[in-house]
Amino acid sequence: MRNIRWSALAISLMLLQALFVFSQTTIKSVDETRKAFKKLLDRPKLPLDVQQISKTTSGSYTYETVDFTSDKKADGSSERVPTYIVSPTEKKAKLPAVIMLHGTGGNKESQKSWLEEFAKRGWIGVAIDARHHGARSGGKKGSEAYNEAITKAWRTPKDNPQPMPFYFETCWDLWCTVDYLLQRDDVDPARIAMVGISMGGIQTWLAASVDERVAVMVPLIGVQSFKWTLENGKWQARANTIRKAHEAAASDMGEKEINAKVCKELWNKIIPGILEEFDCPNMLKLCSPRPMLILNGEKDPNCPIEGARIAFASASEAYKKANVTDKLKIVEAAGVPHTVTPEFKVETLAWLERWLK
Numbered sequence: 001m002r003n004i005r006w007s008a009l010a011i012s013l014m015l016l017q018a019l020f021v022f023s024q025t026t027i028k029s030v031d032e033t034r035k036a037f038k039k040l041l042d043r044p045k046l047p048l049d050v051q052q053i054s055k056t057t058s059g060s061y062t063y064e065t066v067d068f069t070s071d072k073k074a075d076g077s078s079e080r081v082p083t084y085i086v087s088p089t090e091k092k093a094k095l096p097a098v099i100m101l102h103g104t105g106g107n108k109e110s111q112k113s114w115l116e117e118f119a120k121r122g123w124i125g126v127a128i129d130a131r132h133h134g135a136r137s138g139g140k141k142g143s144e145a146y147n148e149a150i151t152k153a154w155r156t157p158k159d160n161p162q163p164m165p166f167y168f169e170t171c172w173d174l175w176c177t178v179d180y181l182l183q184r185d186d187v188d189p190a191r192i193a194m195v196g197i198s199m200g201g202i203q204t205w206l207a208a209s210v211d212e213r214v215a216v217m218v219p220l221i222g223v224q225s226f227k228w229t230l231e232n233g234k235w236q237a238r239a240n241t242i243r244k245a246h247e248a249a250a251s252d253m254g255e256k257e258i259n260a261k262v263c264k265e266l267w268n269k270i271i272p273g274i275l276e277e278f279d280c281p282n283m284l285k286l287c288s289p290r291p292m293l294i295l296n297g298e299k300d301p302n303c304p305i306e307g308a309r310i311a312f313a314s315a316s317e318a319y320k321k322a323n324v325t326d327k328l329k330i331v332e333a334a335g336v337p338h339t340v341t342p343e344f345k346v347e348t349l350a351w352l353e354r355w356l357k
Contacts, residue, residue: 034210062089070176082135084108086115087124096191096356097124101200105142107134130170150245166270171207209286216355217292227275228307235263237301281314288318291327293351295344297336
């Protein structure tokens with residue numbers, strides 16, 4: 001594993017590259033960006049109406065499933081967030097809580113081993129089903145419901161309320177998840193962390209960057225630059241994560257196959273701002289001065305390293321400016337593709353142990 005510790009020269013060179021890449025973009029200040037992203041996703045706050053589904057104890061762990069309301073569906077029914085929780089059975093004080101987010105096609109149960117690792121360390125592990133995944137998929141498998149929702153959002157007329165199922169709507173659910181944790185008697189409100197894998201890693205830097213209640217962040221294999229990826233012909237792997245939705249957009253646009261034009265039109269409609277002010281290099285600035293660990297693979301096609309390095313440099317500059325460089329760690333694993341290695345898990349747990357004391 002190659003642990004990158006950027007020199008002043010390296011930061012300067014990458015910042016010059018970042019300035020070049022974003023030279024045609026009008027980027028707001030940190031406060032303006034935070035307000036703009038919250039406004040984009042804003043909707044009426046509803047009572048959580050928490051429902052306990054099950055609760056069992058096995059040895060030193062307690063396993064819970066709950067759900068709560070985050071939103072209203074188009075048909076007027078409640079949008080509820082299925083949540084899986086593993087915590088130490090013995091609790092003598094309020095504990096840290098770690099929200100763990102799955103990747104595309106996954107579900108909350110797939111994060112059980114992570115949640116048990118958290119509980120083993122005296123923390124409360126929390127996983128939710130992202131929208132159109134797991135118990136929110138209508139019984140469909142993998143990312144099928146997710147692709148269908150994104151296709152439907154793409155075809156929603158612009159003068160109608162715009163659904164944003166690709167990353168953004170789950171960010172709203174994550175803010176509601178923090179609301180829920182703050183209602184629990186066993187959670188320390190000052191020690192809430194968020195960790196995510198791939199899609200979950202992207203949702204981590206999107207949701208946690210603007211929610212300062214999240215004290216520690218670990219985006220796993222999710223840091224990148226969407227703008228760089230599109231402008232440099234490296235969009236294919238990202239498009240393939242929801243290929244059917246991209247194919248539908250290509251067909252609707254009269255294109256014979258998925259191409260950069262299709263990606264740009266689709267992304268601008270269903271994740272507005274992701275190529276501009278809400279792209280990762282700009283959003284990571286909002287994370288400072290809170291502790292953040294970034295873990296990427298050098299050979300990750302979903303997060304091309306050249307674009308990811310622009311985000312690394314932007315984060316490094318923000319933490320340097322705030323004089324908190326000890327709170328940022330960037331790991332770029334040589335030769336590693338789009339996968340979470342055992343070493344990444346070790347790094348993540350060590351980082352959380354350091355900052356959730």
